[in-house]
Amino acid sequence: MIKSEAASWYRIMEMFYFQSFHMFGIMVSAIITGFVGVLLLKRFGRLLTLDGDAIVIPQKAPGRYNYIFGGLIFGLGWGVIGLCPGPIFALVGMGSIGALAALAGALHGTWLYGLVKNRLPH
Amino acid sequence: MNTAIAWLHAPWPWYVSGPLIGLMVPLMLWIGNRSFGISNNLRHMCAMTQPKSVGVDFFHYNWREHYWSLVFAAGAVLGGFLAGIVFANPDPIALSVAALTMFSYWDVPIGSGYLPPVLFDFTWLSVIVMFAGGVLVGFGTRYAAGCTSGHAITGLATLQLQSLLAVVGIFAGGLLAAHFITPHLFSLFW
Numbered sequence: 058m059i060k061s062e063a064a065s066w067y068r069i070m071e072m073f074y075f076q077s078f079h080m081f082g083i084m085v086s087a088i089i090t091g092f093v094g095v096l097l098l099k100r101f102g103r104l105l106t107l108d109g110d111a112i113v114i115p116q117k118a119p120g121r122y123n124y125i126f127g128g129l130i131f132g133l134g135w136g137v138i139g140l141c142p143g144p145i146f147a148l149v150g151m152g153s154i155g156a157l158a159a160l161a162g163a164l165h166g167t168w169l170y171g172l173v174k175n176r177l178p179h
Numbered sequence: 180m181n182t183a184i185a186w187l188h189a190p191w192p193w194y195v196s197g198p199l200i201g202l203m204v205p206l207m208l209w210i211g212n213r214s215f216g217i218s219n220n221l222r223h224m225c226a227m228t229q230p231k232s233v234g235v236d237f238f239h240y241n242w243r244e245h246y247w248s249l250v251f252a253a254g255a256v257l258g259g260f261l262a263g264i265v266f267a268n269p270d271p272i273a274l275s276v277a278a279l280t281m282f283s284y285w286d287v288p289i290g291s292g293y294l295p296p297v298l299f300d301f302t303w304l305s306v307i308v309m310f311a312g313g314v315l316v317g318f319g320t321r322y323a324a325g326c327t328s329g330h331a332i333t334g335l336a337t338l339q340l341q342s343l344l345a346v347v348g349i350f351a352g353g354l355l356a357a358h359f360i361t362p363h364l365f366s367l368f369w
Contacts, residue, residue, distance in 0.1 A: 082193030083200065084331060090201025091336030098205050117334060117341040124344040127323025128330070132352020134315025137308065137361050141316060141326045146252050150259025155305035162313020169314065170321040177322065 123179040134166075204336050308364065323348065 135141050138159055140148065145163060148156035320326040323345045331349070334342020 079193050083197040084327075086194055086197030087201035087332050088335045090198040091204030091332055092201075092338075094202060094205030095208065095337055098208060117330075117339050120341060121344065124323050124330075124341050125348040127319045127321070128345040128348020128350075129319070129352040130315050131319025131323060131326060132349040132354075133356045133360075134312040134319060134352075135327075135349065136353040136356025136358075137364065138312030138316070140312075142320060143255055143326070145313070145316075146255035147259030147262075150256035150261075151264055152260075155309040158306045158309035159313035159316070162310035162315075163317030163320075164313075165310075166314035166317025166319070167321050168317075170318045174322070 120179045123177070126178070200332065201336065204333050319349075319352070 131141070138155075140156065140159055142163065145156050145159050149160060316326075323330065327349065330342040330345040335346065
C-alpha cells in the first residue's frame, strides 16, 4: 500500500478529482488480476488449499441497504481522511499519530455500529 | 544490487502494485479459503478488548478463529514501517499537475509525506479530524461488512452484486466528501 501510494491522502484526493489514472489503475488491475486468478483456481478445480480442503469462495452476506448506506458512510470518512482501514494500519506502522487517531476513531465507529445495528435497515 | 535498492525506495507504478494486490485474492483462497479484506480486524479488535459484562452481541463471537486476519493487520503495520521508513521514498510524491495545483489552492503543503503534515503528526486538527473521519470509516465498513479491499477488490473480482452496491456507495460518499468537505477543512482551521 505504501509503495503504490494507495495509502497517500494526496493520491486519494487526486483520485476523487479524477486528476490522475494512478489509483484507478491500481484498482482496475487489481480486480482484473484477482478475477483471472480466481478463474484459474476454479479451472484447476481439483486444486486444494494447503490444508487439503476444496477451495470455496466465501460469499458476501445477503443485503441491500447495509451495503449502500454503509458504503456511503465509509466513503464520506474516506473522502476526508483519505485513508481506508488498510492504509490506516500501514500509516500507523510509519509512526503517524494522525493515523493512530483514525484507528481509535475507527474502533469507536465499529463499536458504535455494534451498538445500533439492530435499528438500522439492512 | 544498487538498482534493486533504488527500486525498493522508489514508489511503484500502478501496473506493478495493482496486480500484486489483486494476486492476494486467489493466493489467500488457495492458502486456506481466506477472503482478502482488512476491515474485519476492527471488529476483532473491539471483540478482543470488550469485557464480558458489556452486552453488545456483535462482538460476542470467537475472535480467536480469525487470528490470521489480525496477523494480516499486523503485517500491514510492519509493511508500513518497512516501506514507509526503512525503504522510504526520498522524493516528493509524483502527483499530477492538476492535483498539485489544487493542493496549493487549498493551502496544503506537499512534502514526501503520505498525509499533509498537519494530519500526519500530532496536532489538534489531526486528532479531531482523523478521529471523526475514522469513526465514519469504522462505522461504515462494519455496516457494509467490508472496505475497499474486501468489496472493491475481492468482491468485484469474485463478481458479487453486494460488493458492487458497496462500491457505488463508497465512491458516492467519497466524492461527496472530497468535493464538498475536504477543501474547506483547511481554511476552517488555519
